[in-house]
Amino acid sequence: MNFSEIWEKFSSYKALEGIDKPMPVQDAAIPPILDGRDLLIQSPTGTGKTLAYLLPIFAGIKPEIKGAQGVVIAPTYELAAQIAQVAKGLAERPEDVALLIGGAAKKRQEAALKLKPRLIVGSLGRIVDFIMDKKISMHHVRTIVFDEADRLFTAQNLDNIKFFVTSALKSRQILLVSATLPQKTRELAAPLMKEPLSISTGGKVPQNIRHFYVICDGRKKTERLRGLIHSQKIAKSLVFVNMPYAIEKTAARLNFHKIPAKSLHAGGDKVARKAAMDALRHGKIKVLVSSDAGSRGLDIRDLTHVINLDMPAREKDYLHRAGRCGRAGSPGVVISIITPGEAETLKKFAKKLGIEIGKL
8 A cells, every 4th residue: 555545545534634635744754654664753743743653554454463563652641642542533443542551450451452452552661561461462563653752762761662672573663753853862772773764854843833932020920921811812821830849839820810720740640630631622721831741742732822931941842842832734822931041042942943033
């Protein structure tokens, strides 16, 4: 099956609703994935990377083989759940996709594995546990995907990654996917990959996102945030702070001033995290306050604004924050609330990322 045939086959599936043509990363990645190549796929957040690897995986599934033929590893529960949801929109049966993540009941996940899913999506630790318990057979797994690979390929995870990868077929295909793939990630993955092809599309920051800044006294940032939400008529925003203790504090201040807000903590209860995200998705709140660690993997399709209440530490973090809005080509706005002393850092970020940041 070639690229055109894949797109035509899946065009009526739920996962492709509203998409009438491939996005650049899909155009670039799908043909070499079909050829069995190992790939390093780097493309900004929200540019269609998930479908870029899921479409060829499902196109290559052999119906006569029962059991896993592809595995996708993700670093967070939210990202794994979002990938699984998209995958179920491509699958012939919902039970063809199993979501296996830590912190959830193992018995329910074991029951899902008994239905012989063709694709497994989940966290590295939980999937390795199931392989060691012989609940997952890797004998037919041809494609392995590490989504947000820069967060997965760490010294701490390396032993688990090696065990997991070598448990699959020798002819396995490995795909590393992320908005950023630093040299360290590439070096750690290199021994496991076969002459990987590197694909980079869409520049560093999507062109549909506009960038602005406002300057104020550091003690008045929250006050300025409230003013921006009112003056810009912002209905759905993700506000970033750097310190975990400031997440709850900022949300509480906004609620005190009649701006509905919730907090999102990296290590928080999964039910509470989902409730906070659903509240924003359904318009029950206007603001979700998070740190960088808490926000990775979030996909809130109609999120219009990202606001940096605290400056990110690196341009890489600015990139990931910005990618939370403007998903799939929709308009997005990033506003950084900075002190005079932070202006030079923001200017350096703009230069490195190749973007223009205007003053509001």
